[in-house]
Amino acid sequence: MKKKELLKGLWSQHPIYRQLLGMCPTLAVTTTAINGIAMGLAVIFVLFFSEFVVASIKRIVPHQVRIAVYTVIIATFVTIVDIFLKAQFPQISKNLGPYVPLIIVNCIILGRCEAFASKNKLSNSLLDALGMGVGFCWGLFVLGSIRELLGAGEILGQRLLPLNFDPLVVMILPAGAFLVLGFLVALMNQVERWKI
Amino acid sequence: MKQIFKICAVLTSICAICAFLLALTHNAAIGKIEENQKKAIQESINKLAPKTTRQEKIKVNNTLLWKLYKDNALIGYAAIASGQGYGGEIEIMTVTGPKLEKIKGIEIIKSNETPGLGSKISQKPFKAQFENLDVTTPITYSKTEPKKPGQIQTITGATISSKSVVEILNKKIKALRVNIQ
Amino acid sequence: MENLILIFISTILINNVVLTYFLGICPFLGVSGKMESALGMGMAVTFVMTLATSISWLIYYLVLERFGLTFLEYVVFILIIASLVQIVEMFIKKYSKNLYQSLGIYLPLITSNCAILGVALFMIVKEYSFLESVVFGFSGGLGFSLVLMVMAGIREELDFADIPETFKGAPLTLITAGILALIFMGFSGLGGG
Numbered sequence: 001m002k003k004k005e006l007l008k009g010l011w012s013q014h015p016i017y018r019q020l021l022g023m024c025p026t027l028a029v030t031t032t033a034i035n036g037i038a039m040g041l042a043v044i045f046v047l048f049f050s051e052f053v054v055a056s057i058k059r060i061v062p063h064q065v066r067i068a069v070y071t072v073i074i075a076t077f078v079t080i081v082d083i084f085l086k087a088q089f090p091q092i093s094k095n096l097g098p099y100v101p102l103i104i105v106n107c108i109i110l111g112r113c114e115a116f117a118s119k120n121k122l123s124n125s126l127l128d129a130l131g132m133g134v135g136f137c138w139g140l141f142v143l144g145s146i147r148e149l150l151g152a153g154e155i156l157g158q159r160l161l162p163l164n165f166d167p168l169v170v171m172i173l174p175a176g177a178f179l180v181l182g183f184l185v186a187l188m189n190q191v192e193r194w195k196i
Numbered sequence: 197m198k199q200i201f202k203i204c205a206v207l208t209s210i211c212a213i214c215a216f217l218l219a220l221t222h223n224a225a226i227g228k229i230e231e232n233q234k235k236a237i238q239e240s241i242n243k244l245a246p247k248t249t250r251q252e253k254i255k256v257n258n259t260l261l262w263k264l265y266k267d268n269a270l271i272g273y274a275a276i277a278s279g280q281g282y283g284g285e286i287e288i289m290t291v292t293g294p295k296l297e298k299i300k301g302i303e304i305i306k307s308n309e310t311p312g313l314g315s316k317i318s319q320k321p322f323k324a325q326f327e328n329l330d331v332t333t334p335i336t337y338s339k340t341e342p343k344k345p346g347q348i349q350t351i352t353g354a355t356i357s358s359k360s361v362v363e364i365l366n367k368k369i370k371a372l373r374v375n376i377q
Numbered sequence: 378m379e380n381l382i383l384i385f386i387s388t389i390l391i392n393n394v395v396l397t398y399f400l401g402i403c404p405f406l407g408v409s410g411k412m413e414s415a416l417g418m419g420m421a422v423t424f425v426m427t428l429a430t431s432i433s434w435l436i437y438y439l440v441l442e443r444f445g446l447t448f449l450e451y452v453v454f455i456l457i458i459a460s461l462v463q464i465v466e467m468f469i470k471k472y473s474k475n476l477y478q479s480l481g482i483y484l485p486l487i488t489s490n491c492a493i494l495g496v497a498l499f500m501i502v503k504e505y506s507f508l509e510s511v512v513f514g515f516s517g518g519l520g521f522s523l524v525l526m527v528m529a530g531i532r533e534e535l536d537f538a539d540i541p542e543t544f545k546g547a548p549l550t551l552i553t554a555g556i557l558a559l560i561f562m563g564f565s566g567l568g569g570g
């Protein structure tokens with residue numbers, strides 16, 4: 001059990017705050033904490049099974065078509081997640097909307113398949129997927145919580161700020177997403193510098 | 197030559213396996229998905245007309261509607277109005293009074309309007325304007341405070357979405373009048 | 378005709394692909410450092426996007442919908458886009474060595490540019506006709522290019538400014554994008570909406 005493979009996705013090589021991957025869904029769905037978590041879980045599922053398949057068949061895939069093959073595999077798992085959400089959790093499916101199919105082009109998934117799963121053994125690939133996936137999920141949760149808190153005074157639907165707090169609606173809008181993420185990445189940079 | 201053959205073979209077989217897997221998943225889930233849609237429709241009817249004890253679903257001239265009864269008295273009609281909004285189709289569930297003089301309210305079942313702007317048509321403040329709205333004459337809209345009965349105020353920055361809702365509703369109410377008479 | 382002009386203007390300014398729908402952020406952050414590469418990437422994306430929406434529309438309505446295979450939408454669209462990008466890359470490599478050098482690794486990245494898949498998916502949701510979809514794809518690409526070039530211009534200026542270490546690079550680009558998004562919100566009155 002290589003602990004390092006699992007933990008790197010959680011902090012040191014964090015997909016969002018350190019590698020700056022998967023920006024599109026990060027900005028789009030983090031209007032509330034719960035949407036962030038839902039998207040995070042969907043990504044963990046797709047990442048896990050995609051890395052599973054890629055690491056398993058890496059020997060028989062010719063080099064020239066590997067990207068096309070990985071993409072088809074990823075698209076298949078994303079479609080499965082999409083169908084699953086529509087059937088079992090229609091409200092979340094509506095909230096996440098078109099960003100579920102966009103998981104296909106979430107650079108994190110193709111990135112990990114190409115950079116890791118195609119070159120490492122199955123067990124390590126699965127750990128990598130879990131680490132990166134969970135890291136992505138907590139990253140979304142933090143961003144979503146901040147935007148929900150400042151934009152609506154709530155987190156996970158629970159009113160946390162006093163009722164006379166005038167919500168900063170801009171937080172729920174696209175502009176707010178960019179601003180909060182920008183500051184969070186700066187914060188991560190600062191924390192890394194303090195460590196050194 | 198052998199290379200190209202191998203490439204095509206691998207790509208094709210992977211695509212075939214994936215397509216098969218998706219077909220399986222789709223068939224397994226389609227029942228539940230359609231059930232969810234039916235549930236959403238029922239929930240919106242219940243929300244708008246909670247006192248309904250019995251519903252009668254009928255089709256008149258291609259128009260689908262539900263006759264709503266409380267005990268044995270007809271208390272209104274429910275119908276789905278749909279049309280083009282700003283970002284795609286908008287589907288609205290509306291419940292009218294028995295004489296088609298008022299609408300009890302609206303629920304947006306489906307929409308794809310601009311997040312943060314047009315999407316506000318699904319929210320309380322906009323929807324509330326349609327509660328017990330007078331529809332003896334077509335609904336009108338204004339960018340400022342409504343000045344007459346049967347008029348609603350459009351959402352700032354989402355005039356087209358708001359207008360679309362009004363136009364879709366007017367068209368449906370007109371069709372209902374023709375078909376119910 | 379009026380509808381087409383409305384789609385054209387709104388996709389570029391009001392519902393900008395990058396600033397409203399968050400599509401294409403990765404290349405947006407990666408390629409907006411220099412005006413030259415921004416322009417090249419913008420043109421490539423516009424070209425691919427227009428072709429992608431046209432071809433995807435045809436395949437969706439003439440094949441998938443007709444045979445009840447719409448659940449294959451995502452897989453088919455991404456294959457179309459991947460192939461298009463491959464062809465464009467071969468084309469540029471053959472006819473413009475300079476452009477190929479400057480775009481470098483970004484070309485294959487266009488495949489995973491969520492903007493292209495996103496625009497293709499949106500046109501299906503919005504139920505656009507063929508002509509509307511082509512205009513939508515074209516203006517989506519233009520909107521992307523516009524924002525990319527504005528960003529490049531700003532970043533080239535920022536290169537001369539004194540920025541705190543922590544904010545250098547991505548944080549500053551994101552914050553600038555946020556301010557740009559705020560500015561573009563002002564356009565929402567243009568559509569009469």
